[in-house]
Amino acid sequence: xxxxxxxxxxxxxxxxxxxxxxxxxxxxxxxxxxxxxxxxxxxxxxxxxxxxxxxxxxxxxxxxxxxxxxxxxxxxxxxxxxxxxxxxxxxxxxxxxxxxxxxxxxxxxxxxxxxxxxxxxxxxxxxxxxxxxxxxxxxxxxxxxxxxxxxxxxxxxxxxxxxxxxxxxxxxxxxxxxxxxxxxxxxxxxxxxxxxxxxxxxxxxxxxxxxxxxxxxxxxxxxxxxxxxxxxxxxxxxxxxxxxxxxxxxxxxxxxxxxxxxxxxxxxxxxxxxxxxxxxxxxxxxxxxxxxxxxxxxxxxxxxxxxxxxxxxxxxxxxxxxxxxxxxxxxxxxxxxxxxxxxxxxxxxxxxxxxxxxxxxxxxxxxxxxxxxxxx
Amino acid sequence: xxxxxxxxxxxxxxxxxxxxxxxxxxxxxxxxxxxxxxxxxxxxxxxxxxxxxxxxxxxxxxxxxxxxxxxxxxxxxxxxxxxxxxxxxxxxxxxxxxxxxxxxxxxxxxxxxxxxxxxxxxxxxxxxxxxxxxxxxxxxxxxxxxxxxxxxxxxxxxxxxxxxxxxxxxxxxxxxxxxxxxxxxxxxxxxxxxxxxxxxxxxxxxxxxxxxxxxxxxxxxxxxxxxxxxxxxxxxxxxxxxxxxxxxxxxxxxxxxxxxxxxxxxxxxxxxxxxxxxxxxxxxxxxxxxxxxxxxxxxxxxxxxxxxxxxxxxxxxxxxxxxxxxxxxxxxxxxxxxxxxxxxxxxxxxxxxxxxxxxxxxxxxxxxxxxxxxxx
DNA sequence: CAGGATAATTACACTGTGTAAATATGTGAT
DNA sequence: ATCACATATTTACACAGTGTAATTATCCTG
Numbered sequence: 001x002x003x004x005x006x007x008x009x010x011x012x013x014x015x016x017x018x019x020x021x022x023x024x025x026x027x028x029x030x031x032x033x034x035x036x037x038x039x040x041x042x043x044x045x046x047x048x049x050x051x052x053x054x055x056x057x058x059x060x061x062x063x064x065x066x067x068x069x070x071x072x073x074x075x076x077x078x079x080x081x082x083x084x085x086x087x088x089x090x091x092x093x094x095x096x097x098x099x100x101x102x103x104x105x106x107x108x109x110x111x112x113x114x115x116x117x118x119x120x121x122x123x124x125x126x127x128x129x130x131x132x133x134x135x136x137x138x139x140x141x142x143x144x145x146x147x148x149x150x151x152x153x154x155x156x157x158x159x160x161x162x163x164x165x166x167x168x169x170x171x172x173x174x175x176x177x178x179x180x181x182x183x184x185x186x187x188x189x190x191x192x193x194x195x196x197x198x199x200x201x202x203x204x205x206x207x208x209x210x211x212x213x214x215x216x217x218x219x220x221x222x223x224x225x226x227x228x229x230x231x232x233x234x235x236x237x238x239x240x241x242x243x244x245x246x247x248x249x250x251x252x253x254x255x256x257x258x259x260x261x262x263x264x265x266x267x268x269x270x271x272x273x274x275x276x277x278x279x280x281x282x283x284x285x286x287x288x289x290x291x292x293x294x295x296x297x298x299x300x301x302x303x304x305x306x307x308x309x310x311x312x313x314x315x316x317x318x319x320x321x322x323x324x325x326x327x328x329x330x331x332x333x334x335x336x337x338x339x340x341x342x343x344x345x346x347x348x349x350x351x352x353x354x355x356x357x358x359x360x361x362x363x364x365x366x367x368x369x370x371x372x373x374x375x376x
Numbered sequence: 377x378x379x380x381x382x383x384x385x386x387x388x389x390x391x392x393x394x395x396x397x398x399x400x401x402x403x404x405x406x407x408x409x410x411x412x413x414x415x416x417x418x419x420x421x422x423x424x425x426x427x428x429x430x431x432x433x434x435x436x437x438x439x440x441x442x443x444x445x446x447x448x449x450x451x452x453x454x455x456x457x458x459x460x461x462x463x464x465x466x467x468x469x470x471x472x473x474x475x476x477x478x479x480x481x482x483x484x485x486x487x488x489x490x491x492x493x494x495x496x497x498x499x500x501x502x503x504x505x506x507x508x509x510x511x512x513x514x515x516x517x518x519x520x521x522x523x524x525x526x527x528x529x530x531x532x533x534x535x536x537x538x539x540x541x542x543x544x545x546x547x548x549x550x551x552x553x554x555x556x557x558x559x560x561x562x563x564x565x566x567x568x569x570x571x572x573x574x575x576x577x578x579x580x581x582x583x584x585x586x587x588x589x590x591x592x593x594x595x596x597x598x599x600x601x602x603x604x605x606x607x608x609x610x611x612x613x614x615x616x617x618x619x620x621x622x623x624x625x626x627x628x629x630x631x632x633x634x635x636x637x638x639x640x641x642x643x644x645x646x647x648x649x650x651x652x653x654x655x656x657x658x659x660x661x662x663x664x665x666x667x668x669x670x671x672x673x674x675x676x677x678x679x680x681x682x683x684x685x686x687x688x689x690x691x692x693x694x695x696x697x698x699x700x701x702x703x704x705x706x707x708x709x710x711x712x713x714x715x716x717x718x719x720x721x722x723x724x725x726x727x728x729x730x731x732x733x734x735x736x737x738x739x740x741x742x743x744x745x746x747x748x749x750x751x752x
Numbered sequence: 753c754a755g756g757a758t759a760a761t762t763a764c765a766c767t768g769t770g771t772a773a774a775t776a777t778g779t780g781a782t
Numbered sequence: 783a784t785c786a787c788a789t790a791t792t793t794a795c796a797c798a799g800t801g802t803a804a805t806t807a808t809c810c811t812g
Contacts, residue, residue, distance in 0.1 A: 008790080018770055023791060025768095039777090039790095046789025047777040133670040134707045137700045210669065217664040218698040220597070228700055288593040289668055293586065294509040322594040324513045324604055331510045384759080394801055399760060401799095415759095415808090422758025423808040 005053035026052060033057065054078065059118045060356055061109065061157065062349030063125035065089060065139075066164055067193065070098075071345040072105050074113060074120070077353040079175055079346065083112050086344070095141040099149045106153035123159045124352035125150070126167035126345075128194055131211060137228065138194070160355045163211040164347075165196040170206045170354070171347035172301065172337060182335060185295050189214065189286065191302030192339065193251075195235045199293060206354055212293075215239065217285045234285045237278050243303060246271050246278075254341070276314040279304055283318020283327075290332070291324050297333040305336035312336065381429035402428060409433060430454065435494050436732055437485065437533065438725030439501035441465060441515075442540055443569065446474075447721040448481050450489060450496070453729040455551055455722065459488050462720070471517040475525045482529035499535045500728035501526070502543035502721075504570055507587060513604065514570070536731045539587040540723075541572040546582045546730070547723035548677065548713060558711060561671050565590065565662065567678030568715065569627075571611045575669060582730050588669075591615065593661045610661045613654050619679060622647050622654075630717070652690040655680055659694020659703075666708070667700050673709040681712035688712065 006014075012022045029035045037050040054077040062073045068090060074083040085105055089098065113120055129138035136143065143161070151159055169188035189197040195215030201208060215235035216228050223232025224242075236242055244251055247267055267275070282304065290298070304312060316334065319327035340346075382390075388398045405411045413426040430453040440447045444466060450459040461481055465474065489496055505514035512519065519537070527535055545564035565573040571591030577584060591611035592604050599608025600618075612618055620627055623643055643651070658680065666674070680688060692710065695703035716722075 019791075020771080020793080021769060023793090027792090041778070043778085043789065045779045045787060047791070049790060132700075133672045134701060213667045213670075213700055216667045216698070216700040218660060219594075221595075221660075221697075229702065230697055284594060284597075288664065291589045291592045292665055292668060294589075296509045321606055322592070324508075324589055324592045325510060326605065395760075396762080396802080397800060399762090403761090417809065419758065419809090421756065421810050423760070425759060 060352035061123040064345035122356035186297035283315035287322030436728035437499035440721035498732035562673035655690040659691035663698030
């Protein structure tokens with residue numbers, strides 16, 4: 001999923017195989033038209049080495065349900081989008097209505113690829129709240145029925161689901177390395193419509209990432225009512241919906257303005273103070289979460305990353321009140337990256353590419369699969 | 377680590393190998409004197425089948441640091457203890473003093489096994505708070521130096537460390553199946569000196585379990601001071617130290633009475649009410665934790681498991697205030713098992729047996745290793 | 753003792769690996 | 783143009799471990 005390719009030496013190192021084995025495997029993958037190799041001279045003497053990339057001739061479909069809309073995108077394994085369609089999808093939509101809406105859009109996609117003689121090799125869809133034991137608390141749908149229904153709308157195309165924050169985290173991490181130079185295990189925390197995190201484990205495949213529903217941690221007993229029915233949840237204080245009245249902007253305005261929506265404002269001192277208090281609570285909840293699942297680095301995206309750095313210090317203050325052993329920059333590395341608002345379904349497209357590689361009829365333990373995942 | 381052995385059919389099924397491969401592997405392991413097989417008739421007709429167990433001729437060492445004491449135990453792979461020594465070890469001990477204490481006890485162990493011509497094949501030690509990024513918050517020692525020092529006190533014996541609650545959870549789960557018939561992924565929560573949990577993942581090896589420092593989740597802003605320096609931590613309300621004044625018993629008395637210490641009391645109604653409130657807070661924190669790491673089942677051990685069932689309902693009430701989607705017995709299975717107080721170092725001994733099997737110079741991916749782990 | 757049922761073993765073919773030798777492919781000097 | 787050198791890739795060989803299916807072993811019942 002790193003989407004930029006690799007040298008043979010790197011593939012051999014990271015997949016724990018010799019270059020002899022990698023050579024055999026790449027020959028096989030080249031015959032199956034899954035990879036491309038470009039020989040290039042990288043030393044003063046010696047034979048040119050091959051830079052291996054995934055084949056561009058493979059087309060995948062990414063589908064996202066976020067920002068009150070359903071987005072479809074067709075593209076290649078590098079993530080280049082060739083087709084995008086977005087339709088409104090209210091969070092209150094019934095499962096039946098949603099399936100109908102999906103089928104219509106899927107028919108449009110099938111028509112678009114049919115005309116061009118393109119075969120979709122893989123589809124992936126990201127859904128907020130997906131993957132929890134006990135069902136999806138945000139879209140309380142019958143996921144088995146949904147998988148069957150959506151599968152029927154895309155006959156012959158393998159369809160995989162994932163949690164939205166997992167797709168977002170993987171997309172930020174691997175497809176936008178600029179500004180995301182974090183390595184090793186870390187927590188990716190996103191404050192948007194929902195407030196959720198994902199544990200990113202570099203050694204694990206993307207589908208082993210765990211979504212963190214931190215937004216429904218109760219951090220104030222008998223506090224503000226939350227959409228989930230409880231009182232005092234972090235999300236009741238820190239979601240975009242919670243702060244939009246504070247900064248005087250509607251949800252729709254935020255979506256329209258996209259990245260940097262905070263820059264377009266002049267937030268008055270009273271509002272900034274309230275936003276600092278909200279960030280303190282975010283830090284308190286973050287410390288509680290890190291007590292349960294300790295990682296040395298946290299990446300925060302969403303509106304807090306657009307706040308002035310002086311204001312973001314409130315997160316550290318909140319952390320200091322809950323994190324076992326206290327907070328210091330030596331013990332926990334805090335980073336902020338700007339959100340990528342309104343780019344759906346790019347994250348899902350990248351996840352579809354990942355799934356194609358992961359599921360490409362290769363035995364999980366084989367060197368071939370390991371090598372291919374290094375290229376991805 | 378299930379410590380009871382297995383039939384060949386089960387080994388083949390669980391390790392994804394054919395019985396032919398299992399047969400070859402067991403022949404190898406029998407030649408290395410690692411397993412024993414007992415043929416027994418299990419059907420009316422047909423050949424007797426073999427029940428495979430780990431060899432009893434292998435001796436391991438378990439070491440636990442808990443309950444203000446350091447315990448050593450020598451035994452076999454089944455967990456039968458042949459030698460036990462316990463010495464007082466204050467939580468405020470310096471690393472240097474601890475290393476000296478350890479060396480003395482280790483010399484006693486070496487003498488005991490030397491006289492009997494026994495070779496220790498593996499040692500394991502469980503330490504509260506072990507394994508966290510950023511160091512051990514409970515014993516703020518230099519773990520690298522400690523590993524070197526303790527390794528020198530036990531020359532020639534591989535030594536592995538683990539977190540105390542992980543060793544406890546694995547011990548309860550696999551060595552005392554009576555009263556612990558939970559299957560599948562679950563959270564094991566223990567309220568004792570510390571309040572901690574561990575995610576038990578049946579599909580993963582024991583060393584992939586994750587410790588959950590739920591005790592230091594802040595559930596009451598500006599609440600009771602905790603030993604960790606923060607205010608309002610769960611542990612400040614629910615550790616044994618927090619409740620011993622409520623029930624009028626000292627820590628030492630509790631340790632002496634062992635299991636069933638609550639039965640020996642008649643707790644008055646006012647104290648019971650306070651204990652219910654404390655269990656409510658436990659439930660609130662538990663719900664927060666499960667929002668982050670969703671599992672369908674929770675096992676609670678420690679003093680709450682000794683409370684009347686009517687009082688334990690307060691945990692469900694607390695859960696209902698925080699768990700996303702609310703609490704119901706259909707969505708989350710709550711079980712209680714009695715604590716096993718004062719049996720240290722049995723849990724560490726079992727973990728040593730597990731480590732011996734896991735690390736027995738076998739390639740991680742090999743069928744041989746998979747088969748052996750099924751027997752363990 | 754023979755037949756039937758079940759478990760364990762083993763011959764055979766296959767797959768994928770690492771090692772090391774062989775081959776290929778470039779640059780720079782002559 | 784040729785040769786030496788450096789680096790990358792390929793491939794012959796040996797090895798290890800697997801599944802399949804046939805063979806052998808071991809019990810019980812009549």
